[in-house]
Structure formats: C-alpha cells, structure tokens
Amino acid sequence: MIMVNLILILLVGGLLAMISERFGKNVPRIVALGIVLIDLVYLLSQLSGMSDLTQLQAPIPSDPGTWLMHFKAEWIPAFGISLELALDGISLLMVTLTLVLGAIAVSASWTDIKIRRGFFEANLLWTLAGVLGVFMALDLFLFFLFWEVMLIPMYFMIAIWGHENRGYAAMKFFIFTQVSGLLMLISILALVSVNQSATGQWSFSYFDLLGTPMSEKVAHWLMLGFFIAFVVKLPAFPFHTWLPDAHTQAPTAGSVILAGILLKTGAYGLIRFAVPLFPEAAMDFSYVAMALGAAGIIYGAILAFGQTDFKRLIAYSSVSHMGFVLLGVYAWNELALQGAVMQMVAHGFSTAALFMIAGALQERLHTRELREMGGLWQHMPRMGAVAMFFVLASLGLPGLGNFVAEFLVLLGLFQVDPWMTAVAALGLIAGAVYSLMLMQRSFHGEPNPKLTEMGLVDFGTREMITMVVMMLALIGLGIYPQPLLDMAQPVLQSLLEVTP
Amino acid sequence: MNSSSMMALLPILMLSLTVVVLMIQASIKRDQSIAWMITGIGFLVSLWAAGYARGFTQTVTVLLSVDDWGLYFTTLVLLASVVTLVLSKDTFSPEGERKEEFYLLLVLSVLGAVVLIQSTHMVSLLLGMELMGVALYAMIAFPERGQLPLEAAIKYLVLSACASAMLLYGFALLYAATGDLSYAGIGTKAILAYAQNPVLVISGTVLVLAGICFKLSLVPFHMWTPDVYEGAPTPVTGFLATVSKGAVFVALARFFIEGQLYQYSSLIGVLSMVAIASMLIGNLLALKQNNVKRLLAYSSIAHFGYLLVVLVALAYQDGPLVNEAITFYLGAYILTTLLAFSVVATIAGEEEEKNDITFFEGLFWRKRIQAIGLTVAMLSFAGIPLTAGFMGKFYIISVGIQSGLWWLLAALVMGSAIAIYYYLRIIFAMSKASKISSDSPTQAQDLLVIVLVAMVIMLGSWPQPFIEIAGRL
Numbered sequence: 012m013i014m015v016n017l018i019l020i021l022l023v024g025g026l027l028a029m030i031s032e033r034f035g036k037n038v039p040r041i042v043a044l045g046i047v048l049i050d051l052v053y054l055l056s057q058l059s060g061m062s063d064l065t066q067l068q069a070p071i072p073s074d075p076g077t078w079l080m081h082f083k084a085e086w087i088p089a090f091g092i093s094l095e096l097a098l099d100g101i102s103l104l105m106v107t108l109t110l111v112l113g114a115i116a117v118s119a120s121w122t123d124i125k126i127r128r129g130f131f132e133a134n135l136l137w138t139l140a141g142v143l144g145v146f147m148a149l150d151l152f153l154f155f156l157f158w159e160v161m162l163i164p165m166y167f168m169i170a171i172w173g174h175e176n177r178g179y180a181a182m183k184f185f186i187f188t189q190v191s192g193l194l195m196l197i198s199i200l201a202l203v204s205v206n207q208s209a210t211g212q213w214s215f216s217y218f219d220l221l222g223t224p225m226s227e228k229v230a231h232w233l234m235l236g237f238f239i240a241f242v243v244k245l246p247a248f249p250f251h252t253w254l255p256d257a258h259t260q261a262p263t264a265g266s267v268i269l270a271g272i273l274l275k276t277g278a279y280g281l282i283r284f285a286v287p288l289f290p291e292a293a294m295d296f297s298y299v300a301m302a303l304g305a306a307g308i309i310y311g312a313i314l315a316f317g318q319t320d321f322k323r324l325i326a327y328s329s330v331s332h333m334g335f336v337l338l339g340v341y342a343w344n345e346l347a348l349q350g351a352v353m354q355m356v357a358h359g360f361s362t363a364a365l366f367m368i369a370g371a372l373q374e375r376l377h378t379r380e381l382r383e384m385g386g387l388w389q390h391m392p393r394m395g396a397v398a399m400f401f402v403l404a405s406l407g408l409p410g411l412g413n414f415v416a417e418f419l420v421l422l423g424l425f426q427v428d429p430w431m432t433a434v435a436a437l438g439l440i441a442g443a444v445y446s447l448m449l450m451q452r453s454f455h456g457e458p459n460p461k462l463t464e465m466g467l468v469d470f471g472t473r474e475m476i477t478m479v480v481m482m483l484a485l486i487g488l489g490i491y492p493q494p495l496l497d498m499a500q501p502v503l504q505s506l507l508e509v510t511p
Numbered sequence: 512m513n514s515s516s517m518m519a520l521l522p523i524l525m526l527s528l529t530v531v532v533l534m535i536q537a538s539i540k541r542d543q544s545i546a547w548m549i550t551g552i553g554f555l556v557s558l559w560a561a562g563y564a565r566g567f568t569q570t571v572t573v574l575l576s577v578d579d580w581g582l583y584f585t586t587l588v589l590l591a592s593v594v595t596l597v598l599s600k601d602t603f604s605p606e607g608e609r610k611e612e613f614y615l616l617l618v619l620s621v622l623g624a625v626v627l628i629q630s631t632h633m634v635s636l637l638l639g640m641e642l643m644g645v646a647l648y649a650m651i652a653f654p655e656r657g658q659l660p661l662e663a664a665i666k667y668l669v670l671s672a673c674a675s676a677m678l679l680y681g682f683a684l685l686y687a688a689t690g691d692l693s694y695a696g697i698g699t700k701a702i703l704a705y706a707q708n709p710v711l712v713i714s715g716t717v718l719v720l721a722g723i724c725f726k727l728s729l730v731p732f733h734m735w736t737p738d739v740y741e742g743a744p745t746p747v748t749g750f751l752a753t754v755s756k757g758a759v760f761v762a763l764a765r766f767f768i769e770g771q772l773y774q775y776s777s778l779i780g781v782l783s784m785v786a787i788a789s790m791l792i793g794n795l796l797a798l799k800q801n802n803v804k805r806l807l808a809y810s811s812i813a814h815f816g817y818l819l820v821v822l823v824a825l826a827y828q829d830g831p832l833v834n835e836a837i838t839f840y841l842g843a844y845i846l847t848t849l850l851a852f853s854v855v856a857t858i859a860g861e862e863e864e865k866n867d868i869t870f871f872e873g874l875f876w877r878k879r880i881q882a883i884g885l886t887v888a889m890l891s892f893a894g895i896p897l898t899a900g901f902m903g904k905f906y907i908i909s910v911g912i913q914s915g916l917w918w919l920l921a922a923l924v925m926g927s928a929i930a931i932y933y934y935l936r937i938i939f940a941m942s943k944a945s946k947i948s949s950d951s952p953t954q955a956q957d958l959l960v961i962v963l964v965a966m967v968i969m970l971g972s973w974p975q976p977f978i979e980i981a982g983r984l
Contacts, residue, residue, distance in 0.1 A: 087974060087975045088975065089975060089982065156896040170942050196908065
C-alpha cells in the first residue's frame with residue numbers, strides 16, 4: 012500500500028492545492044511544497060525500517076517476492092490486468108529523484124507563475140503522480156496508463172503557462188509522445204496476445220510476460236514498438252525535435268520536470284522493459300541503438316553550440332547528454348549501466364538547475380536571448396557563481412556527478428566498441444565548448460547597458476537554498492557515488508542475467 | 512403471435528403507444544411542455560420494457576429477433592434519445608415555433624432505430640431504416656428560420672434516397688441469387704449461389720453494403736456528413752451521430768455475421784479498403800475544420816472506420832472478443848458523442864457562428880463544468896487511458912492483433928496520430944484566456960454533463976462490470 016499511498020498523496024494533494032487558491036493567491040504553492048515534502052518524508056520513513064539499502068539483495072526479475080516492495084490488487088480480471096506496483100533499487104532511486112526534483116520544481120514556480128496558481132500547482136503534482144506511477148508500475152497496462160495520463164497535466168502546464176509559442180510546443184510534445192505511445196500499446200497488446208496463446212491466460216504482469224517465447228521476427232517488431240516509445244521520450248536522435256520546443260516554451264517549473272524527470276522515464280523504460288522483455292532482439296539491435304546514441308551526443312552538442320536562446324541551448328545539451336544514457340543502456344554491461352543510471356540522476360539535477368537559472372533570468376530580463384545578455388556576473392554575482400558551478404557540472408568536470416556518469420558509460424562502452432567510445436568522447440569536448448560559450452555570453456563579457464538600468468536582483472534565500480541542495484547532491488554524487496552504485500548494482504546484476 | 516412474443520416486443524409497442532398518445536394529445540390541446548413530458552415518460556417506460564423483455568428473448572416472426580445483444584443496444588439508443596430530448600428542450604428557441612411535432616418525429620425515429628437493431632430480415636431492415644430516416648429528414652429541417660437546416664435536410668434526403676435505391680437493388684440481386692431475404696437464409700444459401708454465380712452474390716452484397724455505408728458515412732459515401740452535421744440543430748446532430756449511426760451499425764453487424772459475409776475474401780478486401788480510407792481521410796479532413804460540428808462529423812467518419820476493423824477481423828476469428836469489441840466500442844462511442852454534443856448544444860445553442868472554434872476560447876474559465884465535459888469527450892475520442900474511448904480502442908487493437916490485420920492497425924495508428932491534433936486544438940482553445948462573456952448554462956445542462964462525464968470515466972477506469980455484461984451478451 013505504501014506505493015499506492017505515495018501516488019494518492021500527490022493526486023489528492025493536487026486537488027487540495029487547487030482548492031486552496033480560495034484562501035489566497037500564495038497559498039497553493041505552500042500547499043504544493045508541503046504535499047511533496049510529506050510524500051518524500053513518508054517514503055523515507057517507510058524505507059528507514061528496511062534493511063540497509065546499500066546492501067540490497069539482487070531482485071530476481073521473475074519473482075516479485077524478492078523485490079523491495081510489491082503490491083498487487085485485481086483491477087480488470089477479464090484481461091488479467093491488475094494494479095501491480097513494485098519497487099527495486101533503480102525504481103527507488105528514480106522515485107526519490109522525482110520527489111526531490113518535484114519539491115525543487117514547486118520552488119521554481121514560486122514567483123514565476125502569476126495566474127491561476129492553484130491549477131498550476133495541481134497540474135504539477137499530478138504530473139509527479141503520473142511519473143511515480145511510471146517508475147513503479149509493473150503491470151504493462153497500468154504502466155501504459157501512467158505513461159499517457161501524465162502527459163495531460165504536462166500538456167496543460169505548457170499550453171496555459173508557457174511562453175510565446177506555447178500552443179505549438181505543447182501540441183508537438185503531446186503528439187510525439189502519444190503517437191509513439193500508441194506504437195508501444197500495440198506492442199504491449201501483441202506481446203500479451205502471444206503470451207496468451209502460449210499459456211491460455213490473459214496477463215499484463217511484467218513477471219508473467221518476462222521470457223515469453225516468440226519467434227525472432229515477432230520479438231524484433233515488438234521490441235521496436237517499445238524502443239520507439241522510449242527513445243522519443245528520452246529523446247534520442249532523430250526523435251528529439253519535440254524537446255527543444257517543449258523545454259523552451261514551458262514555464263520554468265515545467266522545464267525542470269520535463270528535463271529532470273520526464274526524460275528519465277524513457278531511459279527507465281529501456282532498462283526495465285525494452286531490453287529484458289526481448290533480450291535477444293534487443294541485443295541484435297544494440298548497434299543501431301548505440302549509433303543513435305553516439306549520433307545524438309554529437310548532433311545535440313553541435314546544435315546546442317548554434318543556439319542563442321538560453322533555454323534552447325540547455326534543451327539541446329539534454330539531447331546530447333541523453334545520448335550517453337542510450338549508449339550506456341545498450342552497451343549492456345554493468346559499468347555502462349551504472350553510468351547510465353548515474354547520468355539519469357546527475358543530469359536530472361544539473362539540467363534542472365540550469366533551467367531554473369534560465370527561468371530566473373527570464374523573470375528578470377524578460378528575454379532568453381544570449382545576444383542581449385552579457386556581464387551579468389557584475390550585477391548578480393551569486394547567480395553567476397551558481398551558474399558557473401552547474402555549467403561545469405554539465406560539461407563533466409571531475410569531482411561532480413556528471414563526470415562519474417559519463418566516465419562510467421565510456422568505460423563500459425569501451426569493452427563493447429572502442430570506436431563508438433571514441434566518437435562519444437568527442438561529445439565531452441563539444442560539451443565543454445558550448446557550455447563555456449553559454450557562460451561567456453551571459454555572465455561574462457561586456458555588460459549590456461540596457462540591463463544595468465533594470466536594477467537586477469540577485470538570487471534570494473529561497474533560490475539559494477534550492478540551488479545549494481542541488482549543488483550538494485552533485486558534489487555528493489561526484490565524490491562518493493558508491494551508495495548510489497550499490498543501490499543500483501543488484502538490480503543491474505539480475506537484469507544482466509536475463510540476456511544471453 | 513402469443514403473449515410471450517408480445518412481451519418480447521414490449522419496447523417497440525411502448526414506443527408505438529407513445530406515438531399514438533402524442534398524436535391524440537396534439538388533437539386535444541397543443542402544448543409543447545405536455546408533449547415533452549409524454550415523450551419523456553414514453554422513453555422511460557420503453558427503457559423499463561427493454562429490461563423487462565430480457566426474460567422473453569426469442570425470434571418474433573422471421574422479421575425480428577429479440578435477443579440480449581439487441582436489447583442492450585435498444586437500451587443504449589433509448590438513453591441517447593433521452594439525452595436528445597433533454598437537450599432539445601433548452602436549445603430550441605421557444606418563440607412561436609410549434610415543436611410538438613418534433614417530439615413525435617423523435618419517437619418515430621427511435622422506433623425505427625429499435626426495429627433496425629432487432630431486424631433479421633431485409634424487409635425489417637428497410638422498414639426500420641426508412642422509418643428512422645424519414646423522421647430524421649423532418650427533424651433536421653425543423654427550425655423554421657435559416658437556410659442551413661433546410662439545405663442539410665434536402666441533401667440528406669436526396670442522398671439517402673439514392674442509398675436506399677442501392678440497398679433495394681442489392682436486395683433484389685440477392686433474392687435472385689438465393690431466393691431468400693432473411694439474413695440467416697442468405698447466409699446458408701449464398702455459398703451455393705456463389706459457386707454458381709459469384710458476380711450476382713457479390714454485386715448484391717456490395718450494393719447492400721454501399722447503402723449501409725452511406726448511413727454510416729464511411730468513405731467514399733461520406734460527402735453529406737459535414738453539411739448535415741453543421742446544418743441540423745445540434746441535438747438532432749447528436750441524435751444522428753449516436754442513435755442513427757449506432758442502430759445502422761448494429762444492423763450491419765447482424766447482416767455481416769448471420770449472413771456469413773466474412774467468408775468472401777473479395778468483400779473483406781472491399782471492407783478493409785473502406786475502413787482504411789475512412790480512418791485516414793476522415794481524420795485528415797477534420798484537421799482544417801474550424802466549425803466544431805463539422806469537425807465532429809469528420810471525426811465520426813474515422814470512428815466508424817475503426818469499428819470496421821472489428822468486422823474485417825471476423826474473417827480470421829470467431830471469438831467472443833469480436834462481439835465484445837463491437838458492444839464496448841459502440842457503447843463508448845455513443846456516450847462520448849452524446850457528451851460532446853451536449854456541451855456543444857449548451858455552449859453554441861442554435862446560433863451558427865457560435866459553433867466556430869473561436870467561440871470555445873477560454874471556456875475553462877467561463878463554464879468550468881462544460882469545459883471539463885468537452886475535454887473528457889475529446890480525450891475519450893483520442894483514446895487516452897481512463898476514458899471509455901481508450902478501452903474501446905484497446906478492444907479494437909486486441910482484435911486486430913489477434914487476426915493479424917497489420918495494415919488496418921497501421922492505418923489506425925496513423926489516423927489516431929492525426930486525430931490528436933484536432934482534438935487537442937479544441938482543448939487548447941478552451942484553455943486560452945477568455946475574451947467572450949456569456950450567460951451561464953442551466954443546472955440541468957450541467958447535471959447532464961456531469962452524469963455523462965462520470966459514465967465515460969467509469970467505463971474507462973473500471974470497465975470490469977461492463978466487460979462482464981458485454982461478455983454475456
């Protein structure tokens with residue numbers, strides 16, 4: 012029930028936040044922050060009773076009893092659909108990341124959202140609930156439900172509170188994800204149908220569907236359905252075109268959630284479903300996937316370099332960074348997978364922070380255009396220093412989380428394909444180029460005289476607290492990543508045993 | 512004809528009785544609120560009768576078969592009629608118009624639909640279809656002012672007459688080939704006749720199918736749809752989209768199954784092509800529509816394209832899943848369409864310019880309940896989980912996969928992809944900042960929307976009881 016409660020708290024909390032607007036314009040944000048923190052505390056308090064999380068038993072994929080938590084209740088027995096949720100090391104990491112970034116997103120919306128605040132916070136909380144569902148659902152029908160339903164509040168967040176071109180961006184985001192989701196639905200139903208003709212039983216449970224016998228050709232097609240849905244969300248080249256628009260047009264809190272959490276659902280789906288359900292087909296396909304990953308790293312970096320819009324640049328850098336995740340997953344060895352998981356967490360923090368800085372700049376300057384910035388450090392030294400930190404994290408400075416992640420991916424990948432590793436490593440150089448350029452054009456250089464007259468306000472206490480939390484997280488991940496690696500290790504170990 | 516078969520026919524008898532009472536009432540005192548009440552009571556009694564008749568399922572003469580499946584759709588059609596009735600009270604402008612006849616026509620049309628649903632014979636098929644259709648022409652043209660309703664009615668009348676002619680010619684050819692006019696008789700005799708003279712059988716069935724496809728507005732017989740949807744008064748459009756199309760599809764399914772048409776690969780080929788064309792063209796043409804009623808017209812073309820997939824699948828499997836799929840999808844479609852049209856009828860009323868999508872801007876902040884209703888309807892049409900439309904699509908894809916209809920599924924995916932755009936457009940328009948002020952809807956209208964939203968969400972989020980019912984039919 013713990014997992015159901017986690018979701019329910021957010022769902023009901025959303026309603027409360029919406030209603031609370033009646034008591035004052037600023038009440039919803041406090042309610043929303045409270046709800047997310049309650050959820051986080053609830054999760055941690057439930058975990059503290061458990062055995063040491065860094066020494067988890069390896070969960071056996073086909074045996075739910077070995078998982079950290081498992082919940083199952085009947086829902087639509089006619090089709091063998093149940094409310095089945097389960098938690099292992101990786102999902103736990105993702106759930107925690109979601110709640111932490113959720114709180115940060117509420118903080119990002121603190122002054123950014125001017126109208127209909129109650130409804131905004133409600134949508135934010137509902138998106139978080141959907142994402143939690145995605146990370147915990149192990150009934151494929153339920154998984155698909157969360158996968159699709161979380162789009163709707165996200166759509167509203169972009170469409171109602173977004174920037175100048177929000178209609179287009181929201182529509183594109185929704186169509187890309189929904190259409191690729193439909194392909195996944197067909198794959199899910201076909202997989203269930205194959206399983207049903209083999210066993211005579213309808214079942215959507217992950218545990219029943221693992222190891223479904225099917226011909227090579229069928230497995231290949233079905234795997235593609237899952238693959239496309241997940242890489243669109245990731246996003247990988249060439250399915251990334253929705254991302255720059257959606258991230259740029261979304262309000263700050265929306266960008267934080269999109270980049271920090273929503274992208275990770277794609278990576279999580281690859282690790283949890285696309286590979287284990289079709290191990291042979293996925294391994295046959297791994298070169299294509301890795302090539303897409305490497306292409307994404309380079310392509311994203313080049314496009315990021317060409318941007319003059321602060322948010323758009325970060326959005327393209329996300330495409331580049333997510334390429335590492337795709338490479339890590341399809342290299343499919345322990346090191347590379349560790350790297351991919353690490354990247355999911357580290358990128359979540361670094362990009363969320365950069366989007367918040369972009370949002371803060373937009374709020375103060377009313378523009379995201381780099382050409383109109385310059386010399387901002389003089390006016391806002393705190394913000395400048397913080398931005399420097401996260402830019403360095405994003406380009407992979409040793410000692411910070413992103414470096415560990417990318418390094419592990421490259422290390423694992425080298426065992427599989429040295430040439431691909433060489434190409435991917437070029438992305439690190441390109442990353443340094445566009446990241447430093449971003450810093451150079453916005454915070455250094457000649458101050459724009461127009462800006463000095465605006466009376467710019469530096470980061471306040473609330474913003475600094477949020478930033479420091481994320482800084483500490485990245486430093487922690489960079490200096491002492493072992494606990495996180497220990498949490499993911501047993502899961503990855505048992506997943507690796509599924510494949511030939 | 513014994514008393515048991517009279518019980519089986521009770522829904523039809525009750526509707527006929529309502530017609531008679533309405534005529535008597537009109538001859539004594541013309542009063543539209545009394546007529547409205549009588550109609551409402553007639554529908555409710557017929558609903559009860561449809562439940563009561565379940566204890567007496569049987570074949571009544573060669574013409575009609577009263578079975579659980581038919582009674583389920585009868586109930587659905589009657590529910591849709593009740594909604595139409597509620598909507599028509601508020602949206603027809605009362606000043607000086609004589610509307611008692613409208614209710615009479617409505618009951619007649621429902622009577623035709625119920626006959627159509629239960630028909631097992633070409634004669635009752637034609638009888639039901641014409642009774643439903645003729646009353647509908649008059650209902651479309653009912654508003655006295657404006658040219659659009661009249662234009663729509665005449666368009667529908669002329670084209671319907673052509674379709675009926677095709678239908679009749681098809682009957683004649685089939686009769687010449689098999690010497691029988693009942694579905695089951697055609698089913699058994701057509702195989703022999705097909706061996707002797709394939710052209711006669713195939714051209715006969717294709718003509719009949721063409722006539723039916725016209726009523727369902729499947730491509731390439733879809734030209735009339737947007738104009739009629741736009742021109743007709745909104746409650747009547749809703750009625751046409753749900754009762755008329757639903758009943759005709761049930762008749763098509765019966766003819767297809769009992770007539771064993773799925774055996775003929777050429778027919779399956781034709782039907783597959785119609786399905787693919789409807790899914791793609793229907794959705795493509797909806798893209799550029801700014802009038803919400805026209806948009807819904809094109810979307811309904813696509814939805815019946817999706818439904819045809821199920822009939823095509825019959826050629827490859829005879830599972831209970833196919834029946835369940837038709838039952839569920841049609842139920843979901845009818846509920847969602849009713850929801851959409853009740854919102855449109857409330858918001859736009861009878862003023863033509865108000866059907867434009869710009870008039871829906873900011874609806875979220877003006878009329879929250881109506882806006883949520885339309886949002887749920889659009890999401891259900893688009894097949895987003897937790898709505899009835901998703902479970903319907905779930906069924907269709909399942910059936911399609913089990914029969915290996917990959918081309919049809921590909922068209923379905925493409926069609927749905929296109930469709931999201933125009934469904935979202937409406938939702939987006941509603942979420943914009945509001946510039947228009949307008950009077951608030953009555954409580955009855957809000958209540959209707961709440962009930963329909965609850966039903967659509969219920970069907971999508973907890974479908975188990977409904978699946979059990981559908982499985983037993």
